[in-house]
Amino acid sequence: MSHRSFVWICLLPLAVVTAAFFLLPMAHLVLTGAEGPRGLEGYFAIVTEPRYRTTLINTVALAAATTLATLAIATVAGMFLQRHRFPGRAVLIAMLTFPLAFPGVVIGFLIILLAGRQGLIGDISNRLIGEKLVFAYSIQGLFLGYLYFSIPRVILTIMAAVQKLDTRLEEAARSLGASPFAVQRDVVLPALVPAFIASGAIAFATAMGAFGTAFTLATNIDVLPMLIYTEFTLAANFSTAAALSVGLGLISWAMLALARSLSGGTVAATG
Numbered sequence: 001m002s003h004r005s006f007v008w009i010c011l012l013p014l015a016v017v018t019a020a021f022f023l024l025p026m027a028h029l030v031l032t033g034a035e036g037p038r039g040l041e042g043y044f045a046i047v048t049e050p051r052y053r054t055t056l057i058n059t060v061a062l063a064a065a066t067t068l069a070t071l072a073i074a075t076v077a078g079m080f081l082q083r084h085r086f087p088g089r090a091v092l093i094a095m096l097t098f099p100l101a102f103p104g105v106v107i108g109f110l111i112i113l114l115a116g117r118q119g120l121i122g123d124i125s126n127r128l129i130g131e132k133l134v135f136a137y138s139i140q141g142l143f144l145g146y147l148y149f150s151i152p153r154v155i156l157t158i159m160a161a162v163q164k165l166d167t168r169l170e171e172a173a174r175s176l177g178a179s180p181f182a183v184q185r186d187v188v189l190p191a192l193v194p195a196f197i198a199s200g201a202i203a204f205a206t207a208m209g210a211f212g213t214a215f216t217l218a219t220n221i222d223v224l225p226m227l228i229y230t231e232f233t234l235a236a237n238f239s240t241a242a243a244l245s246v247g248l249g250l251i252s253w254a255m256l257a258l259a260r261s262l263s264g265g266t267v268a269a270t271g
Contacts, residue, residue: 029242036239045240046247055222058139060251062223063207066143067200070150074199075192077151078158097152104149104212111145111217112136137219145213150206154199161195162188194263201259205252224248 036042046052081093099107115121115136122132135141165188173183211225218226224244232241 030246033239033243033246036237036243042239042243043246046244051222052227052244055224055227056247058221059208059224059248062139062143062146063204066146066150066207067204069143069147070154070203071196071200073147074151074154074158075196078155079162079188081155082159082162096155099149100152102149104145104210104214105216106212107145107149108213108216110148111141111213115141115144137217139221142214142217142221142223145217146207146210149210149213150203153206154203157195157199157202158192161192165191197259197263201255204255208252208255209248 033043034040038045046056077096081089081096102110113119115134117132117134117136119134119136122134125131125133169187169191170183173187174180178186209225211229214223214226215229225248228241228244228248231237231244
């Protein structure tokens with residue numbers, strides 16, 4: 001048996017799995033989206049129909065806000081945890097990454113326990129100002145839930161990128177009289193840009209498609225995963241649900257592809 005034949009035989013299981021669980025379902029989804037009364041025009045409903053367009057804007061804005069907040073929090077925390085050693089550090093890192101083990105529904109339930117009608121924040125505010133603060137079922141609660149499961153995904157990438165940084169560049173900048181703030185601004189943060197792009201894209205795509213948390217919390221707002229769910233289950237509008245799914249997938253895929261091209265396939269600058 002030639003080497004080429006051996007390679008093709010080894011790749012055969014991967015080809016079968018890819019075709020059966022990715023290519024065929026995706027092809028069927030695209031065809032289903034075009035089987036509606038408007039045909040291919042149904043794919044443009046996500047931007048032409050006012051309700052769908054508003055939902056798209058809400059979803060993109062929420063995902064973008066989650067990404068920016070996650071990057072800000074995870075950058076500070078990741079740099080501190082990677083550069084400092086102290087008692088309980090391993091426990092703290094484990095706690096910060098623990099939400100990776102939670103499904104979206106559990107995270108939504110935690111937000112309800114925190115900011116729901118019987119939540120902790122409502123009890124505290126009721127005692128302090130005589131009024132319950134309830135925001136678990138609004139866009140603020142959904143933002144908090146998305147932030148909760150996005151931080152672990154980003155902070156691990158940031159920590160790995162900080163570990164690979166060439167500390168000699170920082171030492172050189174300090175030796176030339178740069179202040180600590182200038183070192184961070186001019187040396188560290190630019191070197192972490194590829195990690196910001198890569199982890200930010202993952203956070204954005206995850207927030208765009210998160211369903212479990214939205215299913216639990218999105219009572220007063222519409223986001224695309226919930227809209228697809230209602231079109232599919234309640235309205236039995238399979239073609240619209242499929243078209244919206246394709247649109248959601250294309251947006252997430254485009255963001256990931258853009259991030260890969262901008263990051264150049266690297267995570268961070270190294271020495």
